[in-house]
Amino acid sequence: MSSSLGRNKGHNTDRDTDNNIMQKPTIPKGMRDFGPVEMARRNYIFDTIREVYALYGFRQIETPTMEQLTTLMGKYGEEGDRLLFKVLNSGDALKELSDEELLERNAGRFANKACEKGLRYDLTVPFARYVVMHRAELTLPFRRYQIQPVWRADRPQKGRYREFYQCDADVIGSTSLLNEVELLQIINEVFRRFGLRVRIHLNNRKILGGIASVLGEEERLIDITTAIDKLDKMGQEKVFDELRGKGFKEETLLRLQPLLMLSGSNREKLDKLATLLAASEEGLAGIEELRFILDHIETLDFSAELMIDLSLARGLSYYTGAILEVKALDTPMGSISGGGRYDNLTGIFGLDGLSGVGISFGADRIYDVLLELGLFPEESEVGTQILLANFSKEDALYLLPLLAKLRARGIRCELYPEATKIKKQMGYADSLKIPYVLLVGEEERLAGRFTLKDMQRGEQVQLSEKELLERFGY
Amino acid sequence: MSSSLGRNKGHNTDRDTDNNIMQKPTIPKGMRDFGPVEMARRNYIFDTIREVYALYGFRQIETPTMEQLTTLMGKYGEEGDRLLFKVLNSGDALKELSDEELLERNAGRFANKACEKGLRYDLTVPFARYVVMHRAELTLPFRRYQIQPVWRADRPQKGRYREFYQCDADVIGSTSLLNEVELLQIINEVFRRFGLRVRIHLNNRKILGGIASVLGEEERLIDITTAIDKLDKMGQEKVFDELRGKGFKEETLLRLQPLLMLSGSNREKLDKLATLLAASEEGLAGIEELRFILDHIETLDFSAELMIDLSLARGLSYYTGAILEVKALDTPMGSISGGGRYDNLTGIFGLDGLSGVGISFGADRIYDVLLELGLFPEESEVGTQILLANFSKEDALYLLPLLAKLRARGIRCELYPEATKIKKQMGYADSLKIPYVLLVGEEERLAGRFTLKDMQRGEQVQLSEKELLERFGY
Structure with a gap:
């Protein structure tokens, strides 16, 4: 169970069979190996997010890969169904298929009968499934977080992979807007810890609904918001042309204009909006929700920029309240975090009436941003702190108890395992960026002294054991 | 990329489609959801192993799930091939198959043409693949650790799952026995931290080879070791009967007997063995290796029991030197950790000459043992430390800055999001085992005082903010 190939009593293997016929191996496209340096950086990101989630009372769950x-199926639209990785049934995968069905070669129908399982496509649907399955043992509101990889058979391209991590937090079973406030605080705190300046774009589905409503165009909410979404890039004239092309009347556009021209502080925007949407109960409700959030955020030490942004119109098919998206200020990169409130997450599995609100951090994009801006803390990349050089068999016997003492004090260290040329050992420390090398030749051993070499500065000092331990903070 | 279903601009979805037709969902057999309490315990196990690995200079890598x-294929024997989960090619999975091939219904041949990818079966083969692919950028010796799930289409049964974690550490590119010593220290340290008393069984493939050699039965090493393996359970008479049944001569059995009767300390066993295996160069080399390990371990503070055990005969098809296995002393449970040295891990991918030695911890079994023996530290299961009760809208506004102060000091806390009945809020704290509830009614707010209730003792005290912060160690 617990053991790997080389350690598993239960499975007979023969590692030598294919010895000389193997080609140089590869990995599937769109997937990645992570080496030690990348892992150290990735762990810094995951650990930071995990720690903040826990500080806010979120509790971790994990769901199966399959x-x-x-x-x-049917949860991610047609494209999503196509992008699911499907796992072939074990045993006789074809047994449910007749000869006719096989020869029909209908990929979708084939997969339905030959595959019962698929790889996790996101963390939201498995979470909904989890809540429904474990409803009886859950205490609501349930604040859960989940950090796991997901898989999509997307066309791989720069920054887009077929296996990547999501870092989600959701509160389910509470309609209180305090949850929105807390999730905004989490975003603020995570990026503060990363040292990354961000702007949080905030909108509300009800306001978008209100706009469509006062324009008398409830049915064409998506057309309107899609156009609004392009204001930044295209400017008002082109956006209006697009709407005209879709059959919007001049009169409607005239009424839309002041809504697009909103300027000033968040409060000023909401005040003007309240006048313009006075006829829409839904719109006014959305404004009240944003005011609640602002009221509370203003009592807090909040370093992220928070911007009411009416052009933010993501996830309109499921978000029902707050919508938010986060962008880095110092580098152009799409959204690095986002979220919103949905009123019926578990409805897809037949359990109605549970409102939720959640956020997600885009770990891969955050990785790229932190790397580009040089924001990974140096310590996060240091593995071994001290390499103990190995001059002879006798050295090793002498140094093992010292190693144990250093490790008992939490100092990460290792002894070079072979008594090989010191140049090679120094090269090892160098290429692994180990900051210190401890040299203990025969002479030093007899004198009970150690030479500590600072690899970056090239300096070395002679120390007693006590001085050495003190030097590393003890 | 980074976002989940509910947060992904790119994918249109409609969560409501299947609303009323869905059955109660299930998960694939042999797989598990992990709720918050299980996750807290599992993280305690993983974090402990990770921390010890890092202390010993091991560096983490991750390889793709697929x-x-x-x-x-071909790396885990025939049974292994059958137990691999195969992923259906995306797009037209059948395009490589002729009609004849489809109608042939040969499961293996079909899978070979319809599936290019499979799920990771262990961490050893992916590690070998990693080393070969990244050879140019690796500095040897390479001390790597890897903690990731693996998948096997095994028949699920108690304690045996289709998705489970492995926690491997290997040193590759060094033949020094100091690596064996360090890996034993890691095992000792991990179980010391868990508070679990263990016995490490230690043997050497060369000694087993030596025994077969002095008996003149090199060809039947497996028969001999399989029988020896049963000594404990069956006793010498039955084991000898089994060997007779396989055609071993009485004379051979007479010579085997003293080897099985070895008793005394590890040193004494090795001394006797050295006499008995005097004619086998290989056997003597194995004895010397074990002596080296004992010499070094004896200089160290080593709390695990270390036992030379000639009946330990796992992984004979790939281990070439040390073989080890760990068992808990206070509960009957199979191996909870194991490992050994192999001389040609990367040979399967055409890169010869790299010797390695590694260990693996069985996280699932360790979980069961720690749970059974009540060894999970209480702190490891505490999520939120303080719940702030919510009496009114005004409370919440007043409490958010206090929450922020507590969190800034690393105290995990949350505000109940709704101003609902206090009984319900207390029930929430109770069922989540939150140890403290902070009560701040209007009166207390005006007086700048807080009531802190200890949920376990049922006591409550009145505190100022300063006293509250001090109480939690600051």
């Missing part, structure tokens, strides 16, 4: 395809 | 099937 879900029943019935759980996944 | 590998090319060409990388995996």
Whole structure:
């Protein structure tokens, strides 16, 4: 169970069979190996997010890599169904298929009968499935976080992979807007810890609904918001041309204009909006929700920029209240975090009436941003702190107890395992960026002294054991 | 990329489609959801192992969940091939198959053409693949650790799952026995931290080879070791009967007997063995290796029991030197950790000459043992430390800055999001095992005081903010 190939009593293997016929191996496209330096950086990101989630009372869950395809299919639209990785049934995968069905070669129908399981496509649907399955043992409101990889058979391209991590937090079973406030605080705190300046764009589905409503265009909410979304890039004239092309009347556009011209502080925007949306109950409700959030955020030490942004119109098919998106200020990069409130997450599995609100951090994009801006703390990349050089068999016997003492004090260290040329050992420390090398030749051993070499400065000092331990903070 | 379903601009979805037709969802057999309490315990295990690995200079890598099937097939024996989970090619999975091939319904041949990828079956083969692919950028010796799930289409049964974690550490590119010593220290330290008393069984492939050699039965090493392996359970008579049944001569059995009767300390066993295996160069080399390990371990503070155990005969098809296995002393449970030295890990991918030695911890079994023996530290299961009760809208506004102060000091806390009945809020704290509830009614707010309730003792005290912060160690 617990053991790997080389350690598993239960499985007979023969590692030598294919010895000389193997080609140089590869990994599937769109997937990645992470080496020690990348892992150290990635752990810094995950650990930071995990720690903040926990500080805010969120509790971690994990769901299986594979879900029943019935759980996944139809939840992500047609494109999503196509992008699911499907796992072939073990045993006779074809037994449910007649000869006619096989020869029909209908990829979708084939997969439905030959595959019962698929790989997790996101963390939201498995979370909804989890809540429904474990409803009886859950205490609501349930603040859960989940940091796991997901898989999509997307065309791989720069910054887009077929296996990547999501870092989600959701509160389910509470309609209180305090949850929105807390999630904004989490975003603020995570990026503060990363040293990354961000702007949080905030909108509310009800306001977008209100706009469509006062324009008398409830049915064409998506057309309107899609156009609004392009204001930044295209300017008002082109956006209006697009709307005209879709059959919007001049009169409607005239009424839309002041809504697009909102300027000033967040408060000023909401005040003007309240006048313009006075006829829409839904719109006014959305404004009240944003005011509640601002009221509370203003009592807090909040370093992120928070901007009411009416052009933010993501996830309109499921978000029902707050919508938010985060962008880095110092580098152009799409959204690095986002979220919103949905009123019926578990409805897809037949459990209605649970409102939720959640956020997600885009770990891969955050990685790229931190790397580009040089924001990874140096310590996060230091593995071993001290390499103990190995001059002879006798050295090793002498140094093992010292190693144990250093490690008992939490100092990460290792002894070079072979008594090989010192140049090679120094090269090892160098290429692994180990900051210190401890040299203990025969002479030093007899004198009970150690030579500590600072690899970056090239300096070395002679120390007693006590001085050495003190030097590293003890 | 980074975002989940509910947060992904790119994918249109409609969560409401299947609303009323869904059955209660399930998860694939042999797989598990991990709720918050299980996750807290699992993280305690993983974090402990991770921390110790890092202290010893091991560096983490991760490999993709999916590998090319060409990388995996033929590496785990026939049974292993059958237990691999295969991923259906995206797009037209059947395009490589002729009608004849489809109608042939040969499961293996079908999978070879419809599936290019499979799920990771262990961490050893992906590690070998990693070393070969990244050879140019690796500095040897390479001390790597890896903690990731693996998948096997095994028949699920108690304690045996289709998705489970492995926690491997290996040193590759060094033949020094100091690596064996360090890996034993890691095992000792991990179980010391868990508070778990263990016995490490230690043997050497060369000694087993030596025994077969002095008996003149090199060809039947497996028969001999399989029988020896049963000594404990069956006793010498039955073991000898089994060997007779396989055609071993009485004379051979007479010579085997003293080897099985070895008793005394590890040193005494090795001394006797050295006499008995005097004619086998290989056997003597194995004895010398074990002596080296004992010499070094004896200089150290080593709390695990270390036992030379000639009946330990796992992984004979790949281990070439040390073989080890760990068992808990206070509960009957199979191996909870194991490992050994192999001389040609990367040979399967055409890169010869790299010797390695590694260990693996069985996280799932360790979980069961710690739970059974009540060894999970209480702190490891505490999520939120303080719940702030919510009496009114005004409370919340007043409490958010206090929450922020507590969190800034690293105290995990949350505000109940709704101003609902206090009984319900207390029930929430109770069922989540939150140890403290902070009560701040209007009166207390005006007086700048807080009531802190200790949920376990049922006591409550009145505190100022300063006293509250001090109480939690600041």
